[in-house]
Amino acid sequence: MRIYELGDGTPDVSVIGSIHGDEPCGARAIERLVAEDPDVERPVKFIIANEEALDADVRYLDDDLNRAFPGDPNADSHERRLAHDLGREVRGTTAFSIHSTQSYADPFAIVDTVDAISRSILPHLPVDVVVETNNFAEGRLIEHAHTVEVEAGLQKSDEAAKNAYWLIRAFLTATNVLPAPAVASDGGNDGGDGDEASDSPVSRDDRLRLGAPEENSLEVYRLLEMIPKPAAKEYEVLATNFEPVEGGQPFARADGETFVADRDFYPILLSAYGYADIFGYAGEKVGTLP
Known part of the structure; x- marks a missing residue:
């Protein structure tokens, strides 16, 4: 675990990247x-x-x-020891955790529940969608109070790293760590990812408003259940995340076997190979923010 601190005093805001080692976008954006x-x-x-x-x-x-x-400092498992140490580091902070996915290219946010803290942050992020995990947060950092998680884009892509950078800046502006507007100077360090005019996931005018009083309107979804995936050699997803699937509509295949929806749902984090034993999640649309 590598930690950087900026500013004087004890931080009550934290940004976490690369909880998963095959998701380098958070580490790249932080660096x-x-x-x-x-x-x-x-x-x-x-x-x-x-x-x-x-x-x-x-x-x-x-x-x-x-x-x-919450982890265990005496566990044999590296990650269970690390979970204990990481939990200690983020305790008492408003936390922002960055991930990437194999299922969806555009950034979106994930929270345990839309509460007062997340309501004050989410509309200022360059995302259009937020997902409530409902009863699927067990063992995740998102169970930590005042945590917002984001999926920055497709796993290992340059776009995910660029998106993650702008997501961090927007979060830091929304939490009053950075002043608005949250835009790097034209001559600033671009980390080798290109200049800020070309690598932002939103327009320059929108970037100038990141964290400003103008707010995005977000669609809010809630996870309902996992969609099981049988053992097979080849998988195919037929549905598009956040677009409705009607009962009776095919949504996936495994070794030629077609799976049909038994009721209407919205697919969330649905992918062929993102998870070992599930295609993703079935969800419902519950409203908008703000």
Whole structure:
């Protein structure tokens, strides 16, 4: 676990990247922002979580870190020990955890429940969708109070790293760590990812408003159930995430067997190979923010 701190005093805001070692976008975005050495208006902590798995380019060494919280300092498992240490580092902070996915290219946010803290942050992020995990947060960092998780884009893509950078800046502006507008200077360090005019997931005018009073309107979804995936050699997903699937509509295949929806649902994190034993989740649309 690698930790950077900016500002004077004890941070009550934290940013966590690369909880999964095969999701380097968070680490890349954190390193890019820290290298810029921005002036901050309140202290903040940046954490690159699972360095060992990141170096090995694997999701985890012993256990999925994002299913291992609160962890155990005496566990044999690397990730269970790490979960305990990471939980201690983010305790008492408003936390922002960055992930990537095999299922969806556009950034979206995930929270345990839309509460007062997340309501104050989510509309200021460059995302259009937020997902409530409902009863599917067990063992995840998102169970930590005041945590917002984001999926920054497709796993291992340059776009996910660029998106993650702008997501962090928007979060830091929404939490008053950075002043608005949250935009790097034209001559600033771009971390090798290109200039800020070309690598933002939103337009320049929108970037100038990140964290400003203008707010995005977000669609809110809630997870309802896992969609099981049988053992097979080849998988195919026929549905599109966040677009409705009607009862009776085919949504996936496994070795030629077609799976048909038994009721209407919205697919969330649905992918062919993202999870070992599920295609993803069935969800419902519950409203909008703000």
